[in-house]
Structures are given as structure tokens and as C-alpha cells.
Amino acid sequence: MGWVFIFILEGLHMDYNFKEIESKWQKYWDDKNFYKADEAGDKPKYYALEMFPYPSGRLHMGHVRNYSIGDVIARYKRMRGYNVLHPMGWDAFGLPAENAAIKNGIHPSTWTWNNIDNMRAQLKSLGISYDWDREVATCHPEYYRWTEWLFLQLYKKGLAYRKKSSVNWCPSCKTVLANEQVVDGKCERCGTVIRKKELEQWFFKITDYADKLLEGLDRLPGWPDKVKIMQRNWIGRSEGAEINFRTETGEEIKIFTTRPDTVFGVSYIVLAPEHPLVAKLVKGTEYEKTVNDYIYELQAMNEITRTSSETEKTGMFIGSYAVNPLNGERIPIWIANYVLMEYGTGAVMGVPAHDERDFAFAKKYDLPVKIVIRPEGENLTPETMTNAYTGDGIMVNSHGFDGMTSGEMLGKISNHIEEKGYGKKKVNYKLRDWLISRQRYWGAPIPIVYCDHCGAVPVPEEDLPVLLPENVAFTGKGESPLSECEPFVNTTCPKCGRPARRETDTMDTFMCSSWYFERYTDPRNEERPFDFDRAKYWLPVDQYVGGVEHAILHLMYARFFTKFLYDIGLAPVDEPFTNLLTQGMVLKDGIKMSKSKGNIVSPEEIVAKYGADTTRLFVLFAAPPERDLEWNDQGVEGCYRFLSRVYKQVSDMKDRYIQSGWDFDDLDDEDKRLRFKTHSTIKKVTSDMDGKFGFNTAISAIMELSNALNDYTASKREHANSGVVSELICNMLIMLAPFAPHMTEELWHDLGHKDSIHRQAWPGFDESALTRDETEVVIQVSGKVRGKLNVPSGADDETVKKLALENERIRSFINDKPIKNVIVIPGRLINIVV
């Protein structure tokens, strides 16, 4: 069935032969290295970038959308006179390659490079204007050599370190994951429920950059608020105080609170069940067994239920008391499931009167409620409270602070605590250090050697790269393939020369993608990751385009890396991406396209059937870039029809087309109207392209222009003004060029132009063509539209008012009622209020 349909389409549209046109120009651009970028010339630079893909083997519609958006931006900016860098590469390390190896026996390297070849060809078939000379692949030794080198720089600065801790383990991927890669307690990649495991792993101290990462967000007005908010929440900075309570046996318990103003209202303390003090305090007491049973019960629960806010709060008294340093009160020590060892100090103070969670907990376990903040003009009593009072008010029961507002109290209490030595001011973050070890083969090796005498020793920089060995067994069982590869593991210590073992974990692939946009500025540098001056020329990326799913992961890691590189003098900027566009998903039948749902539309098939220009046009026309896009086969055909129509329209005009020097001296009204349309379209499309990226409305404006030309020629026939028509066609093609680069290039040459349409300057509009003798204004009577009126352009308010009131139709609506007011909006509207 399929081929019959294609045959019919082709048979009847020989005039617009996209197959021939597209392959012809793709070859031309490829041969000429047409979109090559260099640092020469005095044009201002523009760095347009789309997130590079994982080379899965095939592009999906999301890629097509992503790269079409980026390409339109790159092409538009070139036409606006910028020196544009628009590169592409491959985020080529990662698990699927290894899984393919296990399943099919293909080496991850072979699998990956084959996929890259496929996808590169697909990108070329879409006509995306990349500088292919700058292509990078993170799995290339000349790339990961510098990934390893960057690891060493972090190590030198103490930002890469090893520690044993409870980490996220995905039993299916057989590797650990960063916190950011765990979604709802499941592996972000495969959806398997993760387990906690105690392991010694490598971390990057991204937490050292928490404040810088937060501060930088304030300097990114070109980012969507949504993404900035997500990052802020993820970093989760909260200011408060760490207060030292002491048990009656003299043990210190540090608690963290953001509400030190309520410290006089503490009626109990809660430790995380894993808190090291718990075992110590219960040892040998009557509580030991019940407490241990409770902890055991909690540990048996899986991570999701354990940490869900839905799970009921439970806890128990552990038999000890602590003393509140501020008022000397004796308070019981509890443990509870809702207190997490990983955050703050793993211990909190319970203030039931002024914290919802504490209130619920206190009610459940019958703990005292002590009020220390009274809302102004109201009285609270513990007996009648049904909720915690979390607002501001006047301090009570707080010795030395009574009568103050809670705001004043908050300003003073932390200093007071510090002065008295009860504790200190403290800032806490939700952000954790970035775990980068992966127990997998297909990644950049961590350049560390373990020596029995010297400990962990970094591989000397001149010995980089630590190459991945080729001959490795992929069984899918046991540990990482590297750890079973003896020739790789066994080495000598760079320090003392004695036998040593290599680190067999590889780095998280997010590390590779955290600096690729910097490598693009100088992709073949063999001395350094990239040259400072070349990077200084191109960076920062002016426009970054990608899916919102990277709002936290990639975009935060890349910012962290850039800040680090900036701090050690390698990068010229500390924020890599000035403007960010997060594109929406491509949906089919209202849901995301996915293999499991069986609703995939293959870009290859669409391009084969309708051509790259149509495909690009559709994904840009069907929705604004940041919104989700509903796939619609008939919509694609609509775009195809439009391009065919333009092709025919322009081809029909070939003989009468005038390249330049159009004469507009002798125009009638119809000619003037068409010129008006040409120039108002230029104005509209230009404003849509600039900043807002309203590609859907830009395309619809070009469609309107084509329709206007159609109506004009239908009415004028052989009397059509060649100058006006030529001007329209010339500008229409240039404006359409970023969207449909092949067809416009073909037509451009058909019309006799010798240079490429993609080297043309973006048109400006002629203000004089936009001025008209008469303007249509709307007349309202009491806010309802009752008529329209042509008035001379630039007529003053009084004249317009007079004309409106004289209008026969309008008078019938006024109907002798007294006129209360007349509002005139020049050039637009008159409202007569009766």
C-alpha cells in the first residue's frame, strides 16, 4: 500500500521534485564545507547549539524538532550578519552500547561508531547547517583524554574525592547512580527500583559550588523561569542554625533548624534511626531491644515507602533526655521514620506548636505543646489548637525575648546562640555531592591507580589517555568488565614503580557532556581541552536548545564544570549558556511517542515521503517551540502542499522575475496593497524570529504572503507588476530559506541568482510601503462593535470623532441617547459611550 501512495504523490508532483532537489543541495553544501565556522572576520559571533544526541542509531522526532529549531536559529543569525558557530557531536559513552554488546556480541565501540555514521547521514538528510569539521564524539580517545584530564584537575583541587557511603544502586544496570538520576526511587534509565548500597565511590564536590550555582541563576535572564526554579529547588538552600543539645550523659546532639526563633518551644528531640548516637544511648538499657526492632523494621522497608511523605509518621522514645541549652529544660529524645540521616545533622528539634509535622507527631504520641509565638491580637492555647501556628507573631515563654516580634527574634537569636556558644548559624543544602563512579565498561576511565604503598595515585597527565582496552568480555554478569580485564587492571604505580591496580570504574557520562560545548570551540587541540582565546571568541553559547528533561541533570553539571574551569583559569566564562530554549515533546494521540506505546513516527519515513523541507516546516509550524507538539499526518501534507504551491508560484514567474532594481513609481492600489503585504510580512516575520522564536506564526505569515500573491496574480493576470511581484518573491524565498533550505536554494538559482540564498542578508522593511492613505478604524457604541470607517491616516482625534458621529449606521445605534463620552484610540478604534 505504501509504495502505491508514494508513487501517486510523486507521479503527480513532478514539478516539486524534493528528492532530487534535496540530495543535490546536500551534496553541494557538503562538498563546499558550506557551513564551516572560523574566528576570522569582523562580524559579531553567534554560538547556536543544540544538545548533542546519544547515538542510539536512529533519530527520533524529538531530535528532528530539536535540530530543526536550532538550525532555523543558526541560519537566521547568519542572514542577520553574524559569524555563526553551529556544531554537532555525539554523547557516545553509555549503557545501551554495552547492553548491545551483551545481547548481540557486537563490541560497544563498533556499535557506537556505526550508529554515529547512521545518524550523521540522517542529520545531513535533514539539511541541518552544521560545521562538520568540528564534530566530536565523547568516546574518541582524543576527547576522553581531556575528560580524564579534567578529572585530574578536579582531583588536584580537592574537588574529586573518594568516600564510602550509602549510594543508589540499580540492580538492572549493575551500577551506582547519582541522586539526580534517581526518579521516584527508580532508575532514571530503566525504571528499576534502586537499592541502597554501602560502597566506596568517587564524588565531585558540587556542593562547594552550591552558592555559586544559585547566584549564577540570577544572571541568566535568558533562561526560562521554570528551569531556574527547578534548579533552585534542587539545590535547596536553607538558612538556619545548628544548635548543640546535650544529653544527660554528656553526649552532644547537633540539630539543624530554620526556625531558631521557636527554640524555646522545643518539647522533644528526634534523631534519625541511623543516627550513630542512637545505638550508644540505648545500649544496655531496657529500650535497646524495642528500638533495635523498630530500626530493623524500617530498614526492611524499601526506599520509596520509607521516604514517602504519604507514609505515616512513626517514632519511639529511646529512654534518654537532653537539655535545651537556652532554657535548661529537660526534653525526651525520640527516633522517628521521618528524620533523614542524609540531611542536616540527622537530628531535629520538635516544636509542635509551630510546625505542622511536629504538631501531628506530638498529638499522636501525646507530647507537650508549648506556645512561644502568639499571633497578634489572638490567643493560643495548646488544648484548643487544631493546627500548628507557623506564622509570625509576638514571642512568649521565651526568656529574654518575650514581647519581641518573631521577626526580630529571628534576627537576634542566631547571634545570641553563637555568642553563648550554644551553636552557630548554618546554611544547609539539599544538593548532594555528585557521585561519578560507574561500574561499567563503556565510559571514560577514572585515571587513578591504587598502590599498596602510595594509596590512590593520579595517573600523570602526560600518560593520558588511560585507554579503554578493546579485548574485554561482555557477559552481563559479575562486576564491571574492566575489573576482569587483567592487562588493564595490572599496572605500576606512577609514584613508586611497584605493581599496582587501576581504578576499574568509569565516569558518569554526564561528565563527558559537561564540557563538550567548550571543546567545539577548539575541537582538535592536542595540547589542552581547548584554547582559551578560541573559547573566549565563541563562548558563551548564545542560544542553547534542548529538552526540558535536562533542566537539572545536564544543565546543572555543565554549569558546575564551567564554573570550575573558570576558577582555574581555563574557561573565559562562568556561565556557559546565555539563552536557553526548552522545547516541548513530540506527542502522538496525546501521549509521548514511545516504542512501548507503539505510536512512533519515523523521521526517515516522513523524510522519504515528503522531504526534509516539509518535515522541518511541519515540526516548526504545528506548535510554538516550547510547547508540546501533537503529530498529525494531515498537517504534514498541508505543509507539503504549501511548499509545492510556492514552488509552482515561483517557477511560473521565472521568465518575468527581475533580480533587483525594482521600479515602484507607477503603482495602482492593488500593487500598493501587495507591496504593503510584502513589507508588513517582513516586519512580522522579523519580530517573530527575534528572541521570541515564534516560528509557527512566522510561517503562517509567509503562508499569508504566498496567498496574497496568489490572489493578486489571479486578479491581475498579465497586468501583474513585475517589480512588485519580484520583490515579494525575492523576500518570501529569503524568509522561507531558514525553514526550507533546499527548495528555496533551488528556486533561488532557478531565478538566475548566482550566489547561495543562505548567504543573503535578511531583508529590512520599507517604512514608506507600510504607510497608507487611509486607515480603517473600528467604531464601537458602548463597547460593542457597530461599524468600521476609513479615515485619512494621521487624522486628529476630533476629525475622526466627527466622522464617526456623522456615520448613518452609527447614529441609528446612538438613537438620540445622550453621549456620555467618546474614546478615540488613534488608528484603531473609537468608542462612543451613551
Added chain:
RNA sequence: GCCGAAGUGGUGGAAUAGGCAGACGCGCUGGACUCAAAAUCCAGUAGGGCUCACACCCUGUGCGGGUUCGACUCCCGCCUUCGGCACCA
């Protein structure tokens, strides 16, 4: 629960420093071309009323209020959908 975005014809979506709601595309209906169909071209297409017809009138942007000469747009209170976070002390 908290944070964020969005609700407009049959449909994807236009129009917001407050000023003609429904641009453009899809679909649908009618017509031209054709032996016929496909493709293409032309016309119509928010709903309702009235009319032989043109004209015209009323109602309409999730719901309920409000501000205003005038509200899809601003304010208050809801509802729904989608994303993100989720015991963070």
C-alpha cells in the same frame, strides 16, 4: 501537600503595554476540472436567531465574581489537565 505551566471552533493553534476573538494550517461542506477518481483550483465553515436573499441581531475564550467606556488579556475565589519536587527540619 508545595512549586510551575496551561485551559480559546470539529482539530493544531493565532490575537495580551486592555481595543474588530478565531490569523494560518488541518478537517468538513459545496463547486470547477474528469467518463470516473486522485491530485489541483475556487467558495464557505464558532454557535444560535431572523430573512426569499443581502443586511442585521444575540451568545460565546474552563467556572463564579470584580475593575474598566471596553477584558481571552488585569484583580479575587474556584475547577480541570500536564510537568517538577515530595517527610529537607
